[in-house]
Amino acid sequence: MNVVFPLLLLLSGAVNGIHSDEVGILDRHLALFGPPLEHSTFFAPPRPASPANLLYTLSEKQVFGAINPKNGDAVWRQRDDNTVGTAPHAGPGLLRPGRDSVLRSHGHGLAAWDAASGRLAFKASLHDEIVDFAATNGGDPVVALRDGTVERLGALDGLRVWTSRISGHVRHIRVADRTVFVIAHARGGMVATALDAETGEKKADETLGADNVVLGRGSVAVWMQKQQLAVHLLGLGKTALFKIDGADDVTQVKLHSGADAFLVHFESDVSHWAQVFSVTGNEAKKAYALPVVVGKGAFAASTAAEKTFFTRITEKEVLVYSATSEMALGRWDVGDLGVVAWKDETVSPLHAVSEVATRGDVVSAVRSAVWLSTGDWVMLRNGNVSWHRPEVLAETISASFVQLNETVEQQSQIEEEAHSNAVAAYVHRVKRHVKDLERLPGAVRHFFEKSEDPTDKMGFNPIVVCATEQRLIALDRGNLKTLWSRPLSVRNSTVSSPAGGIVQVFGTKYDASTGEEHLIDVSSPSTTFTSRDNTIRAQSFNASLWTFAPEENIKTISARHLQDPVASIGKVLGDRRVLYKYLDPNMAIIITAGDDRITATLLNTLSGQVLWSRQHTEVDTAAPMPAMVTENWFTYSFTSYGKTKGHQLVIGEAFESLIPNQRSEGNPVIITQAYQVPEPITHLSATRTRQGITSRQLLAVLPYTHAIAGIPFLALDPRRPVHRDPTKEELSEGLTRYNPVLEFNPKWYLSHSRDILGVKDVLAAPAIAESASLIFAYGLDIFTTRLAPSGKFDLLGTEFNKGQMLMTVAALGIATVAVRPLVQKRLVDGRWKFL
Numbered sequence: 001m002n003v004v005f006p007l008l009l010l011l012s013g014a015v016n017g018i019h020s021d022e023v024g025i026l027d028r029h030l031a032l033f034g035p036p037l038e039h040s041t042f043f044a045p046p047r048p049a050s051p052a053n054l055l056y057t058l059s060e061k062q063v064f065g066a067i068n069p070k071n072g073d074a075v076w077r078q079r080d081d082n083t084v085g086t087a088p089h090a091g092p093g094l095l096r097p098g099r100d101s102v103l104r105s106h107g108h109g110l111a112a113w114d115a116a117s118g119r120l121a122f123k124a125s126l127h128d129e130i131v132d133f134a135a136t137n138g139g140d141p142v143v144a145l146r147d148g149t150v151e152r153l154g155a156l157d158g159l160r161v162w163t164s165r166i167s168g169h170v171r172h173i174r175v176a177d178r179t180v181f182v183i184a185h186a187r188g189g190m191v192a193t194a195l196d197a198e199t200g201e202k203k204a205d206e207t208l209g210a211d212n213v214v215l216g217r218g219s220v221a222v223w224m225q226k227q228q229l230a231v232h233l234l235g236l237g238k239t240a241l242f243k244i245d246g247a248d249d250v251t252q253v254k255l256h257s258g259a260d261a262f263l264v265h266f267e268s269d270v271s272h273w274a275q276v277f278s279v280t281g282n283e284a285k286k287a288y289a290l291p292v293v294v295g296k297g298a299f300a301a302s303t304a305a306e307k308t309f310f311t312r313i314t315e316k317e318v319l320v321y322s323a324t325s326e327m328a329l330g331r332w333d334v335g336d337l338g339v340v341a342w343k344d345e346t347v348s349p350l351h352a353v354s355e356v357a358t359r360g361d362v363v364s365a366v367r368s369a370v371w372l373s374t375g376d377w378v379m380l381r382n383g384n385v386s387w388h389r390p391e392v393l394a395e396t397i398s399a400s401f402v403q404l405n406e407t408v409e410q411q412s413q414i415e416e417e418a419h420s421n422a423v424a425a426y427v428h429r430v431k432r433h434v435k436d437l438e439r440l441p442g443a444v445r446h447f448f449e450k451s452e453d454p455t456d457k458m459g460f461n462p463i464v465v466c467a468t469e470q471r472l473i474a475l476d477r478g479n480l481k482t483l484w485s486r487p488l489s490v491r492n493s494t495v496s497s498p499a500g501g502i503v504q505v506f507g508t509k510y511d512a513s514t515g516e517e518h519l520i521d522v523s524s525p526s527t528t529f530t531s532r533d534n535t536i537r538a539q540s541f542n543a544s545l546w547t548f549a550p551e552e553n554i555k556t557i558s559a560r561h562l563q564d565p566v567a568s569i570g571k572v573l574g575d576r577r578v579l580y581k582y583l584d585p586n587m588a589i590i591i592t593a594g595d596d597r598i599t600a601t602l603l604n605t606l607s608g609q610v611l612w613s614r615q616h617t618e619v620d621t622a623a624p625m626p627a628m629v630t631e632n633w634f635t636y637s638f639t640s641y642g643k644t645k646g647h648q649l650v651i652g653e654a655f656e657s658l659i660p661n662q663r664s665e666g667n668p669v670i671i672t673q674a675y676q677v678p679e680p681i682t683h684l685s686a687t688r689t690r691q692g693i694t695s696r697q698l699l700a701v702l703p704y705t706h707a708i709a710g711i712p713f714l715a716l717d718p719r720r721p722v723h724r725d726p727t728k729e730e731l732s733e734g735l736t737r738y739n740p741v742l743e744f745n746p747k748w749y750l751s752h753s754r755d756i757l758g759v760k761d762v763l764a765a766p767a768i769a770e771s772a773s774l775i776f777a778y779g780l781d782i783f784t785t786r787l788a789p790s791g792k793f794d795l796l797g798t799e800f801n802k803g804q805m806l807m808t809v810a811a812l813g814i815a816t817v818a819v820r821p822l823v824q825k826r827l828v829d830g831r832w833k834f835l
Contacts, residue, residue, distance in 0.1 A: 021345040027785035029754050031074045034061030034780065039284035040095035041303075046116035047100060053355060054115070056102050057367055058095035060392055061549070061780055063757065064104055065118060069355075069367060072379060072387030076118030079757055079780075080106050099155045100138025104128040110143055112158065122157035126151070135174040136197055142180050144173040150182055151746070152200060156359070162200035166193050167401050167770055174234065176219035179203065179236045181214065183221070192221070192234050206237045216257030216301075220284070222264055224253060229264060231277065231284045242286055244275065256301035257556065258308030261287065261323030265299045272297040273421065276310065278323055288326035296348035298370060304356045307364070311354035313370055315346065318383045320356060320363050330363040334384030339376040339388065342486040342515070347374040375471060390482060393475075396778040398494045401477075401765040402503055402512040404465045460767050460786055463512050464776050465503045467495040472505060474515060477776060477784050484515035490629040503813040510698040529605065531557060538608060544606025551601055552592035556636070558627045558684075559588035559605060561817075563766070565692035566631055574729025577660035581632035582668035584654075587611070588630045591636055593621040600627070600650070612652070612670045618642030628684035628698070632668075635698060635716070637681040640789065649675045649700075651716045673718035676741035683762055684737045687773035687789055690766040694790045699762045699775065702744070708777055709748045710764060710787060716742075756781045769794050 004542045022747070028738060040058035048065070054075060057062040065077035080093070093106035101112040101121050107129055112121040126145060133143040139155035148170055152161040168184035178196040190213050194203040196498045210223040210230065219234040227248070228241040244250070247269035260389075261278045274290040290312065298313045308323040315336075320330040343345050353370040367381040375392025378385050461478030474483040496535055502518055504512050509518040527540045534554055538545040570578035586606040590598045598619045602612040620639040627636035633653040640648055652666035683701040687694075687710070697710040720738040721730060758780025765774045767786065771794050777783040790793070 001554065019164070025754070027750075027783065028391060028478070029751070029756065030390065030782040031755070031757075032389070032391055032481055033065065033067075033074070033077065034059030035055055035375065035391055036377060037092060037095075037609060038371075040092075041351075041353050041369070042095075042097060043353060043355050044097040044102070044115065045823070055353070056095060056097070056115070058092065058104070059391070059394070060092055061758070062092050062106065063394075063780065064095050064102070064113075065531075066102075066115070067369075069369070069379060070386070072389055077755070077757065078104075078118055080104075087784045093130075096133065096135055096141075098135050098141065101139070101155075102488065103133065103135060104142050105143065106132050107273070108680045110141060110153065110158065112155070114139075122158035124153060131170050134180075136175050137177075138367070139193055142175060144170045144182055146170065148184065149198070149816070150180070150195065152180075162203065164200040165196055171213075172215050174217075174219055176216060179219075179235055182207070184210065187395075192232075194235055204237075206232075206234070208232055212253075214253050214255045216255035216262055218257035218259075218262065220255065221258055222253065222255055223376050224250060228329070229253075229275070231535060233279070233284055234281065236282050238282075240284055244273070245289075246273070246292070254299070256299050256310065258301045258310075258323060258351075259303055259306070261308045261310075263299055263301060268297075270294060274299055274310075274328075274731055276321070276323065287324060290321070290326070295346065296350060296373065298349040298352040300352045300354035302354050302356050302791060303356050307358075309354075309356040311352070311356065311366055311368055313349045313352050313368055313380070315344065318366065318380060320366050320370065330366060330382075332366075334380065335384045336373065336383050337376075337378055338371060338385045339374050339378070340482040340485045341374050342484075345487065346373070353600065368606070390473075392468050392471055393466060393473065393778070393782050394780050395470070396466045396760075396782070397492055399464055399466045399763060399776065399778050400495045400497045400503060401763060401774070401776065402465055402474075402501065404499045432503075436742045460772065460774060462765065462774065464763075464784075465495050465497070465510075465512060466503055466778060467493040470701040472510065472515070474512060475782075477774060480782060480784065483513075486515050527606075537607065548590070548608060550590075550592045550599070550601070552594040552597075554590060555598070555621075555625045556591035556627045557588065557805070558590075558629055559655060560585060560629050561688065564630055564688060565690070567693040569693055571655075571731075573660060574727070574732040575660075579658065579660055580656040580663050582654035582656050583632055584611075584668075587629050587634070587654075589627045589634045589636060591625045591627050591638075593619070593625065597620065598625060598638055602629075602634060602652070602654075602754050611654075611668055614650075616640070616648075616674070624680055624682045626681055626684040626701075627672075630686040630688075630696060633713075633718075634669060635684060635686065637700075639673060639680055644674075644676065644760070646676045647678070647680045649677045649716075651675075651679065653718050654815050671718045672718075673720065673738065674740070675716065676740055677742050678744060683759065685762045685764055687775070687787055688764045689766070689773050689789075690770050691822075693770050694788075696775070697773075697787065697789045699750075699764065699778070700761060701759045703759075705749075706757055707749045707751045708756060708759065708775075708783065710750045710789070711742075711744075711746050711788065712716045748786065750775065750785055751783060752785070756783050759783070767804055771795055 004810050033738045036057040036059055042056055043053040045053050046054055055067040055069045056519050058115050062080045066075040068075055070738055079698055096103045098112055101115050108126050111123040113120055128145040128147045131144050133141050133147050135141050142152045142153055143618045144150050150164045150166055166182050166184050168186040170184045172183040178197045182193045184191055190208040192206050192208055210225045213221050215221050222234045229244045230239050230241055232239045250266050251265040254265040264275045266273050271292050271473045273292040276287045277284045278287045293314050295315050300311045302309050310321045313321045316334055318332045319328045322329055349370045352368045353372040354366055356363055357365040365382055369379050371377055376391040379387050456670045464475045464477050466473045470488055472488045473485045476483055490506050494738050497502050501512050503512050511518050528536050534550040566583055570580045572578055586604050588603050588604055588605050590601045597615055597617045599615045601610055604611055618641055622639055623639035625638050635651040637649045652670050652672040654670050656664040658669050679702055681700045682703050685699045687697045696713050700709045702709055714734050720735050722738045725737055726735050759777045760779035763776045767774050771788045771792050773787045
């Protein structure tokens with residue numbers, strides 16, 4: 001009997017799993033980094049002898065890794081989920097090239113990651129937050145801490161080599177040759193202290209005299225001093241002043257350093273320009289000026305054949321300059337960027353990193369990774385786009401499936417027929433079918449077309465609208481291509497779909513197909529719910545209905561979906577009797593937390609009545625506590641440190657009565673059961689289908705394995721017998737003996753072998769076919785797939801050959817016509833013989 005449950009789970013896994021031949025067909029995945037940080041993005045070789053470079057970046061989302069410059073695919077990614085010694089409110093940190101590695105600082109921690117594979121080489125935890133760090137020629141990191149401590153660590157093991165102390169508030173650190181320069185804010189202004197890179201001994205101090213110092217990657221410091229630009233070469237103690245045209249309009253200054261030259265980038269509200277300086281001996285000299293260009297622009301410094309080159313990217317062209325001549329060595333027009341922008345929106349480059357290829361003294365090619373104002377990251381090769389990454393989607397705050405008006409209209413017509421008398425329904429259906437004949441030629445043509453995405457033929461690609469921190473973006477769920485994108489003035493927006501073809505963000509409604517503002521009024525719900533000051537309030541037309549104010553802090557609120565159809569009102573038992581489900585469309589589950597305990601409460605949102613409540617003690621209240629409710633069951637998860645130490649998953653099912661064939665109008669009877677799962681769960685949701693006939697799956701986000709699991713309800717059923725084997729009747733229902741430990745079957749992983757990072761929410765929507773449920777996960781990464789929890793009972797497989805089917809039918813028709821005379825002749829001859 002003990003082998004029955006594993007066999008059943010194996011069979012369910014075979015049904016629910018994503019097969020290898022369906023990866024990339026049924027699912028799509030965008031492995032994102034987020035907006036790249038300008039000073040932590042660079043080209044570097046993974047190994048000193050490597051002929052080609054990789055593109056390394058650290059994003060605002062604290063994700064870092066390597067990107068293949070040829071195709072834009074992520075070579076490897078890491079995220080600071082468990083950074084050692086992370087300081088509270090620490091910024092995104094820094095990323096620098098090391099020796100065969102990239103160095104990453106965050107909070108109190110400094111880690112070295114293998115540049116080729118992304119594997120951890122070492123991790124060091126320091127006593128204070130790291131403000132800045134740089135690497136010596138040998139790859140040893142020199143770190144500057146907030147308290148003024150400067151330490152040099154070993155490149156291979158991260159062990160301390162020497163320690164020095166600087167007075168003042170440390171801001172920056174730079175390494176030039178055998179000298180470490182530490183820039184700190186003291187009473188007299190900014191002071192640069194020179195340390196010996198080998199011993200850490202103090203050499204000298206020099207005053208910079210300004211707080212707005214800008215440093216590049218070399219030993220150059222610049223700042224604006226009244227109407228002039230001050231240039232200071234660290235270690236020489238001299239500051240040179242240069243007159244700058246348009247100094248009154250300067251809003252920002254950036255510095256791009258090369259081996260023997262540097263470029264100062266000036267920005268105003270409407271334009272940008274630059275000055276190029278050469279470094280000869282102990283002096284910086286002005287080489288030439290680059291003209292003012294209206295609009296935003298980006299500059300990048302690079303080295304090729306031991307020469308410094310500067311790349312300028314404007315909205316219209318890419319130019320390459322040397323360190324000595326103002327004549328452009330290369331000029332390319334910027335082609336179609338391949339990004340989706342709003343009407344009359346100017347797509348501007350904000351910052352970039354570049355690589356220049358030369359043949360002798362001629363620049364043969366240049367490629368630049370450019371961050372655009374639309375939130376897209378593109379690679380320009382001689383002005384043409386090689387690849388495009390929609391990193392703005394890594395900032396998605398909320399998302400919503402949207403049904404188009406055509407689909408909603410079809411559903412409303414079918415519902416109208418269902419509520420009409422037989423004659424009216426028949427007439428209505430005939431008229432609908434006659435109207436459908438207008439689309440017959442297009443449907444026939446579409447039947448023979450070869451589609452790249454087979455799911456598109458069944459209309460499984462609805463629009464998903466995502467609200468990011470700055471934009472509202474519509475995606476095609478099937479291929480995750482951007483349909484439209486528009487700026488969003490309100491941050492932290494929540495998007496919803498109150499009606500077919502309409503999305504709403506903070507009261508403003510938009511057409512989901514075009515992104516235009518929708519002027520037609522959409523009726524608002526009569527009852528609204530607010531959660532403020534640890535109190536949930538229900539109001540109807542400004543009149544208070546009920547208030548829920550728990551003593552503990554509210555952590556999670558999850559209500560049953562507005563569109564959650566149920567096909568069966570009861571559960572058929574093995575002896576053909578029925579347990580009637582408690583089906584309340586107004587159920588919600590609320591998780592509250594105290595010092596070391598949590599309380600799960602099942603609430604009726606219409607009356608505010610508590611239907612069920614349970615408290616759990618010895619709980620880690622800092623861990624995730626997701627919850628979900630659907631149909632007549634609910635589930636939640638938490639982490640316990642008591643006797644049942646581990647990660648718990650609790651499921652409850654509500655019935656009108658536990659007496660078969662008996663109905664009740666009172667409070668529900670709740671059956672609950674708990675399982676111990678191998679890792680924490682950060683989010684819970686459930687599949688949904690059109691009619692609710694298909695069995696449901698619990699969708700669980702697993703942060704440790706970077707996966708999304710679809711757990712069949714059969715594995716969680718709280719009615720599984722405890723401490724005994726199931727009876728024949730229970731076996732016929734699919735019930736098996738209860739096991740408190742629930743191991744995740746690898747075939748439950750919807751994400752297959754993909755690493756999906758930072759999932760905040762998983763949306764489920766019904767498809768046209770009853771067997772299918774559409775899934776869309778967002779957060780850092782974007783992932784979408786299509787599930788068939790009960791098998792594809794109403795869908796043809798991808799291997800189905802329509803041409804062969806038509807040929808078979810045609811051959812049968814021809815054979816029937818050809819054989820018919822022979823059959824008739826045989827029948828006639830048979831009758832004559834009988835006579």
